[in-house]
Amino acid sequence: MSLTHALLGLLAVAPASGYELTREFEHELGRYAWQAGHTSIYPELGKLAGRGLVRVMHEGARGAKTYDITPQGREELRTWLLGPPGGGTTVRNEQVLRMFLISALETDDQRRLLTRIAENTARAAAELREVLAADAPPDRGARAGFGRLAGEFGLRQNDAVHEWATWALDQLAVDAEQHSAAAY
Amino acid sequence: MSLTHALLGLLAVAPASGYELTREFEHELGRYAWQAGHTSIYPELGKLAGRGLVRVMHEGARGAKTYDITPQGREELRTWLLGPPGGGTTVRNEQVLRMFLISALETDDQRRLLTRIAENTARAAAELREVLAADAPPDRGARAGFGRLAGEFGLRQNDAVHEWATWALDQLAVDAEQHSAAAY
């Protein structure tokens, strides 16, 4: 399961509590790569501890448990990351699905939806550019490096979708032209 | 559920059998947007028929049932596509997860994985460029328009990831330089 490796990956960078891990999934990680709520994270941490891939490093205030990756956990993570990408590579993205289904709409609706997508991606890209420009940012914990990698990915991702939407809008315009020309 | 709308979207473009729909998910649709196997598609078609969103248009050889979208189905699809993108927008992509976790690896492994990603995306992009260049392609059924939209998306997607991987490799090189400079 991928959640297993997502958690191992986060813990490999720095120890964290279940709560902190849950927060990580609310940012770029959950937005572009893999979603998870605390209701799957807590039980999964328990299972990982049972398998000896992580361990409870410290129990703090408010019942907080800080988890740490073990050498076996690191090994498992490395194997998975460097292993064959072949396997049952899960892909599931509702936004992208919407984009693919655009051709099922009438032309007006297509234009409307594509315009919205173009605007949203432009805004998201601008925001990311701002965050990234504030270089060596106010350090979102020990995961600053992680955040930068993710931010740069998100930026390119949004730019790519923006360009795609713009291209699709152009196509619509071209088609409309040809249509009215054919009316002669 | 998104599978519901994926099926409605496909049927909105042209009627198809469960088997044909299953095949659609093996191409760009399943690769970039939403995965599904026949074991979820067949039951879902049954449910959709029960809700009156699709209907069996024709029963052919080998027990094949051709499904067609109904007006209610079209309406449901439109509502979903144009509706608020807010809801529980599912995101789940194992490949992207791997990329986000790269910082959990040692430098050598990072370089190895990034290089592989750069190569893979370059190859995928080249293949797509070839397919798209053969314009008005040998018509993958009535879904040619669908395929083009998806192909252009895939192309930009792969280019974006390629650029990201290249950037990340550059960063690694820069870091290594600074490190050796600091050794003085």
Next chain:
DNA sequence: GTTCGACATGTCACACATGACAGGTAGGGT
């Protein structure tokens, strides 16, 4: 005439994810 691959549909046990529910603590403001 048989074998093989593509066509075509389906069930079921099991694993996984989500949302609703539940309970409790520490710190800061008023």
Next chain:
DNA sequence: ACCCTACCTGTCATGTGTGACATGTCGAAC
């Protein structure tokens, strides 16, 4: 003293997705 917010962990019913299994047809090659 009280309240509110953020912190922090957990369970459970319900819905969804996956892989293994099961079944049968049609056409083409051998």
